[in-house]
Amino acid sequence: MDFEHARAPRLTLDRAGGGAAMRPLRALSIRQPWAWAIVALGKDIENRKWRTHHRGRTLIHAGKGLKSQDLEDFLGLAEAEPAIMARLTAAGGLPMDHLREQCGGIVGAVEIRDCVTHSDSPWFVGRFGFVLANAEPLPFRPCPGQLGFFTPADGSMPAPAPRPAIEPEPDLFSHPRHA
Structure with missing residues (x-):
């Protein structure tokens, strides 16, 4: 799919400071094959050594490079956890070219x-786990990553779709009541 025709990332409300301004979604860098496991296998926990208070929709950034240690760790977890192995088998195995x-x-x-x-998730190991839900793949878009949560550079994400005009609610108190 051509990225120019893909939908723009969703936006979220930023209510910090009392205002309601639209801002782009934040992103989190995750190494492959773990990023793929989130969007393709239903990985429902992202393991970290640090806690977060961030909640809501987040872009998944696949980090640079594909390391053999990450592949070994992933396959070791799949071998130890039948539920993960079943999902991996149903997906046809690791799509190495796709991951690269x-x-x-x-x-x-x-x-x-x-x-x-x-x-209790088979994906949970370590100190902290970010609980994930409603993952969806997006067309790949090159973008430099960063440690922690970050806002992708303006040039790396498509412009948001125009917001539809909202018709004002009728003023219920401006019309006389009928007896």
Whole structure:
């Protein structure tokens, strides 16, 4: 799919400071194959050594490069967890060419719902887990990444779709009441 025809990332309300201004979604860099696992296998936890208070829709940025240690860790987890292996098998295995091509850019979006210190999810390992839901793949878009949450550079994301005009609600108190 040509990226020019893809939909723009969703925007969210930024109510900081009392105003209601639109701002672009934040992104989080995640190494491959873990970023792919979020959008393709339903990975519902992103493991981190640090806590976050960030909640809401977030872009998934696949970090630069594909490291053999990440592949080994992923396959080791899949072998140890039957539920993950079943999803990987249903997906046809690791799409190595796809993973190599989709490094260093935005690959999807997901909702971060919570940050937990333990979970029954087979994906949870480590100190903190960001609880993920409603993941969706997006057409790959090259974009430099950063540590932690970041706002992608203006030139790396398409412009937001124009907002539809909202008709004002009728003023219910301006019309006389009928007895």
